[in-house]
Amino acid sequence: xxxxxxSPVADSLALSSLLAALPxxxxxxxxxxxxxxxxxxxxxxxAVAVAVAVACYDMPAGLAALSASEGAAFGLFPIMWIVVxxxxxxxxxxxxxxxxDLRRAFGLISDDPRVQAVIIAFCxxxxxxxxxxxxxxxxxxxxxxxxxxxxxxxxxITVLVANTAPVAFGAIAIPIITAGNLTKIPxxxxxxxxxxxxxxxxxxxxxxxxxxxxxRRGVRQTWPVAVVCGVVFxxxxxxxxxYISVELTDIIASLAALAAIVLFLRVWRPRGGDxxxxxxxxxxxxxxxxxxGGDEPADGAGxxxxxxxxPGGPGxxxxxxxxxxxxxxxxxxxxxxxxxxxxxxxxxxPYLIVIAVFSLAKLWEPVKEFLASSDLKxxxxxxxxxxxxxxxxxxxxxxxxxxxxxxxxxxxxxxGLVVAAVYRVSPAAAAREFTATVAKLRWALLTVAxxxxxxxxxxxxxxxxxxxxxxxxxGAAFAFLSPVLGWLGTAVTGSDTSANALFATLQQAAGNKxxxxxxxxxxxxxxxxxxxxxxxxxxxxxxxTAVGLVGKESVLFRGAIKWSxxxxxxxxxxxxxxxxxxxxxxx
Numbered sequence: 001x002x003x004x005x006x007s008p009v010a011d012s013l014a015l016s017s018l019l020a021a022l023p024x025x026x027x028x029x030x031x032x033x034x035x036x037x038x039x040x041x042x043x044x045x046x047a048v049a050v051a052v053a054v055a056c057y058d059m060p061a062g063l064a065a066l067s068a069s070e071g072a073a074f075g076l077f078p079i080m081w082i083v084v085x086x087x088x089x090x091x092x093x094x095x096x097x098x099x100x101d102l103r104r105a106f107g108l109i110s111d112d113p114r115v116q117a118v119i120i121a122f123c124x125x126x127x128x129x130x131x132x133x134x135x136x137x138x139x140x141x142x143x144x145x146x147x148x149x150x151x152x153x154x155x156x157i158t159v160l161v162a163n164t165a166p167v168a169f170g171a172i173a174i175p176i177i178t179a180g181n182l183t184k185i186p187x188x189x190x191x192x193x194x195x196x197x198x199x200x201x202x203x204x205x206x207x208x209x210x211x212x213x214x215x216r217r218g219v220r221q222t223w224p225v226a227v228v229c230g231v232v233f234x235x236x237x238x239x240x241x242x243y244i245s246v247e248l249t250d251i252i253a254s255l256a257a258l259a260a261i262v263l264f265l266r267v268w269r270p271r272g273g274d275x276x277x278x279x280x281x282x283x284x285x286x287x288x289x290x291x292x293g294g295d296e297p298a299d300g301a302g303x304x305x306x307x308x309x310x311p312g313g314p315g316x317x318x319x320x321x322x323x324x325x326x327x328x329x330x331x332x333x334x335x336x337x338x339x340x341x342x343x344x345x346x347x348x349x350p351y352l353i354v355i356a357v358f359s360l361a362k363l364w365e366p367v368k369e370f371l372a373s374s375d376l377k378x379x380x381x382x383x384x385x386x387x388x389x390x391x392x393x394x395x396x397x398x399x400x401x402x403x404x405x406x407x408x409x410x411x412x413x414x415x416g417l418v419v420a421a422v423y424r425v426s427p428a429a430a431a432r433e434f435t436a437t438v439a440k441l442r443w444a445l446l447t448v449a450x451x452x453x454x455x456x457x458x459x460x461x462x463x464x465x466x467x468x469x470x471x472x473x474x475g476a477a478f479a480f481l482s483p484v485l486g487w488l489g490t491a492v493t494g495s496d497t498s499a500n501a502l503f504a505t506l507q508q509a510a511g512n513k514x515x516x517x518x519x520x521x522x523x524x525x526x527x528x529x530x531x532x533x534x535x536x537x538x539x540x541x542x543x544x545t546a547v548g549l550v551g552k553e554s555v556l557f558r559g560a561i562k563w564s565x566x567x568x569x570x571x572x573x574x575x576x577x578x579x580x581x582x583x584x585x586x587x
């Protein structure tokens with residue numbers, strides 16, 4: 001049986017860590033520096049990971065290949081299965097003609113695109129993260145922003161940055177529950193700690209979103225509603241995580257923030273909405289990717305080229321059933337042109353159905369247990385039973401879970417079937433849209449499969465744990481570096497849950513060794529992971545695919561990396577202070 005050696009290079013953990021980081025460095029340099037298409041960058045990095053595993057970690061080539069095959073399978077199902085079905089549901093609204101009604105319906109709440117970005121990307125995206133997770137919020141909210149006239153790059157960066165604060169409690173708090181199961185620390189304790197960390201990110205994310213949409217002008221003109229949203233979301237997240245329910249935290253916070261915005265807009269309206277809409281229209285029509293009219297741009301809001309296509313346009317990443325919807329410049333319809341009450345309900349119906357299906361599946365215990373019991377556990381042929389962890393225990397990663405019924409992708413498929421029936425989309429038309437979506441996503445499928453294959457090779461060969469063990473050996477300074485492990489794990493795997501599966505027990509052990517609070521460090525791993533998701537190749541591919549920028553993941557990476565690092569630094573400082581002078585913040 002293969003057991004990884006954590007110090008294969010000259011018996012030095014530092015040198016071994018540098019070598020183990022080569023696949024990740026290859027990935028990020030090819031994406032950010034050489035602007036290579038994501039699928040080529042993923043395949044090249046996978047080759048480097050296999051070479052390091054075989055040549056330096058002495059992993060048998062057969063086991064390395066099998067590890068990659070299991071990772072690729074996981075990337076295709078459930079990860080890309082979710083993306084395919086999420087975009088298919090969107091396409092059903094397009095072929096039915098209802099998506100234009102949805103654009104108008106959002107105008108009933110606010111016709112200001114900056115406020116709409118906060119409502120859709122942050123509030124509605126947070127609700128989707130709470131119920132589904134795994135990339136569904138980015139895919140769905142990305143195309144919704146496109147329908148409002150946002151240029152592709154701007155829409156993608158906005159939803160990537162918005163998908164941060166809710167991630168720790170996503171999919172009914174699965175990342176936190178996973179950490180608790182592995183460390184034997186009560187997950188409610190971990191959730192309480194996380195509930196005193198991620199709310200501080202949530203405070204500022206809405207402000208960051210309006211800056212991404214409209215620069216400093218957007219912040220000056222819309223800061224009151226952004227602050228209200230951030231404060232209410234943060235308070236609700238804190239209260240729920242500590243005193244109500246860890247599992248329901250994101251649902252409560254997202255709905256509370258949305259209600260606060262709706263109520264606040266009854267007594268206050270931002271100025272400059274017309275200018276912002278006109279700037280967004282110029283941004284899309286000209287094909288430029290600069291800031292949408294703000295007098296000073298927000299860095300990264302739109303770096304890199306695109307052709308201003310919406311999903312479904314020629315050469316885009318999804319079905320060709322539609323072209324760009326009307327621009328944001330005419331998003332304020334005349335009163336007689338506004339959607340009627342019934343049309344508003346029908347416009348929101350797909351998303352109401354999604355929420356209802358996921359709520360039933362995740363919150364009603366009998367249904368939840370039935371779906372969980374349907375999962376198939378598959379011992380990966382030739383791999384299971386052949387790999388030990390660094391601690392000498394049999395690896396559980398070699399058992400592949402096939403959630404054919406409980407997967408968010410399958411629940412989205414069921415939601416889509418209901419939507420098709422209600423919208424009277426014929427079975428033949430729905431099937432055509434589905435096959436066309438799969439065909440258009442072929443490069444995205446390859447990208448995610450290759451990156452998850454990379455992650456599995458690094459994990460099973462010992463490369464990832466080598467890096468983590470080296471960082472954990474920094475003693476008291478580890479309190480500052482602790483979130484970096486979660487950030488790294490999520491950036492590699494695209495999942496905060498996977499980051500906790502990788503590093504939660506390591507964080508606990510490092511905390512005990514360094515005399516630091518283990519629960520704080522495990523929570524920091526979770527909180528650090530939320531800011532790493534926006535740069536994970538899987539999430540970049542999902543965002544690029546949703547907005548019709550397949551092959552432009554490097555553009556999104558360069559736009560998102562600075563915000564990811566900035567928020568990571570803030571989280572590192574917070575955790576370091578909570579280990580000392582701000583210890584009073586903790587339970």
